[in-house]
Amino acid sequence: MRILSVVNQKGGCGKTTVSINLAAALAKRKKEVLVVDMDPQGHASLGLNIDPEDYDRSMYDVLMHSGVEIDQATIPVSEHLDVCPASVVLAAVEQELKDKPGREKRLLAKLMRMRRTYDYVIIDCPPSIGLLTFNALTASNETIIPVDPSFFSLHGLHKVRETIELLRDEIGHEIHIRVLANNCNSRTNFSRDILYEIENFHGDSMLRTVISHTVKLKEAASRGQPIAKFDPSNRAAKEFSALAEELVGQEGFFKVSERREVGNVFQGPQIVPGGVRFAIEAPHAQDVRVTGEFCNWSYEGYALQRGDDGVWSTVVDIGDGQHEYRFIIDGVWVKDPNNHECITNEFGQENSVVNVQA
Numbered sequence: 240m241r242i243l244s245v246v247n248q249k250g251g252c253g254k255t256t257v258s259i260n261l262a263a264a265l266a267k268r269k270k271e272v273l274v275v276d277m278d279p280q281g282h283a284s285l286g287l288n289i290d291p292e293d294y295d296r297s298m299y300d301v302l303m304h305s306g307v308e309i310d311q312a313t314i315p316v317s318e319h320l321d322v323c324p325a326s327v328v329l330a331a332v333e334q335e336l337k338d339k340p341g342r343e344k345r346l347l348a349k350l351m352r353m354r355r356t357y358d359y360v361i362i363d364c365p366p367s368i369g370l371l372t373f374n375a376l377t378a379s380n381e382t383i384i385p386v387d388p389s390f391f392s393l394h395g396l397h398k399v400r401e402t403i404e405l406l407r408d409e410i411g412h413e414i415h416i417r418v419l420a421n422n423c424n425s426r427t428n429f430s431r432d433i434l435y436e437i438e439n440f441h442g443d444s445m446l447r448t449v450i451s452h453t454v455k456l457k458e459a460a461s462r463g464q465p466i467a468k469f470d471p472s473n474r475a476a477k478e479f480s481a482l483a484e485e486l487v488g489q490e491g492f493f494k495v496s497e498r499r500e501v502g503n504v505f506q507g508p509q510i511v512p513g514g515v516r517f518a519i520e521a522p523h524a525q526d527v528r529v530t531g532e533f534c535n536w537s538y539e540g541y542a543l544q545r546g547d548d549g550v551w552s553t554v555v556d557i558g559d560g561q562h563e564y565r566f567i568i569d570g571v572w573v574k575d576p577n578n579h580e581c582i583t584n585e586f587g588q589e590n591s592v593v594n595v596q597a
């Protein structure tokens with residue numbers, strides 16, 4: 240089960256649009272998907288044609304009452320797609336849980352107890368970094384940060400990154416960050432400048448898919464339909480389908496991250512005759528590479544070969560000295576999970592380090 244939160248403190252940058260349409264595109268690929276609406280405005284619920292006022296239970300009850308499980312508040316939307324709705328009372332959670340211990344782990348606890356399992360849980364966050372967003376982040380392994388061409392949106396992106404780093408430092412919770420360019424109009428210089436800025440500073444975590452400015456997205460949401468249903472031949476429908484494909488293509492790595500909690504299989508880079516042996520367990524991956532200073536951080540890097548046990552490895556002669564490196568698993572850049580030696584790079588991300596002595 241991959242748990243993704245869609246976060247940015249800036250309102251209107253496309254969190255809900257992305258949550259709804261990505262969820263529908265994944266469901267179309269026969270993935271079992273649950274949308275968790277963590278925004279008291281309930282836009283994700285309404286955008287999926289579910290009016291929270293018509294139901295007895297919502298995310299408020301799930302978070303506030305120990306006896307209410309997610310399964311009891313979940314409503315089927317369409318084939319392979321369910322939603323756990325939110326209504327305006329959800330706003331009270333921030334205040335009501337203020338002094339309660341474990342308040343930022345309530346959603347995580349409920350997701351872990353859920354009876355039904357999903358391939359994807361997509362959490363639509365409110366436009367602020369308060370307790371609701373903290374709950375979403377603590378429950379997620381991955382996050383998508385939609386950024387529209389505005390400086391507030393970029394600012395929001397920096398804030399989310401800071402929050403995620405805080406979670407890592409304070410409670411050791413690692414979240415994989417992905418940035419999604421949304422609402423882009425290739426014809427304006429402003430769009431191009433912002434895209435350039437994101438690529439420059441967040442290139443590693445950028446999703447390949449870009450969502451264009453598409454008027455029909457708003458119309459679809461107001462009819463309570465994802466674009467894939469409202470207008471399947473629309474450009475945005477194709478882009479969300481591509482986004483789903485991009486994420487599905489990265490499942491290899493994320494299935495590993497769940498297993499890793501059970502225990503590491505082997506440890507880090509090894510100095511062997513002929514160079515350094517790089518290895519990583521990624522049984523479902525299609526393509527694994529290692530890149531670093533020794534090849535100018537090229538995207539090609541050096542390809543690893545898959546062994547029967549799902550462990551990918553290769554030996555590279557990188558010469559003597561200290562070297563920084565990262566793996567690229569199906570296009571996702573990651574540090575070596577089995578190597579504690581890391582250096583924070585200029586983008587605030589960690590590179591793994593190996594020392595080769597003559």
Ligand SMILES: Nc1ncnc2c1ncn2[C@@H]1O[C@H](COP(=O)(O)OP(=O)(O)O)[C@@H](O)[C@H]1O
Pocket residue numbers: 249250251252253254255256257282366421422423450451452453454456457458460
């Ligand atoms: N790619 C896009 N093209 C056109 N309109 C968009 C796009 N993404 C979002 N919107 C519109 O912008 C508004 C805000 O989007 P929304 O997803 O609700 O943002 P958030 O959840 O971050 O507040 C909505 O009316 C939505 O339909």
Ligand SMILES: [Mg+2]
Pocket residue numbers: 254255256278282283364365
């Ligand atoms: Mg929203």
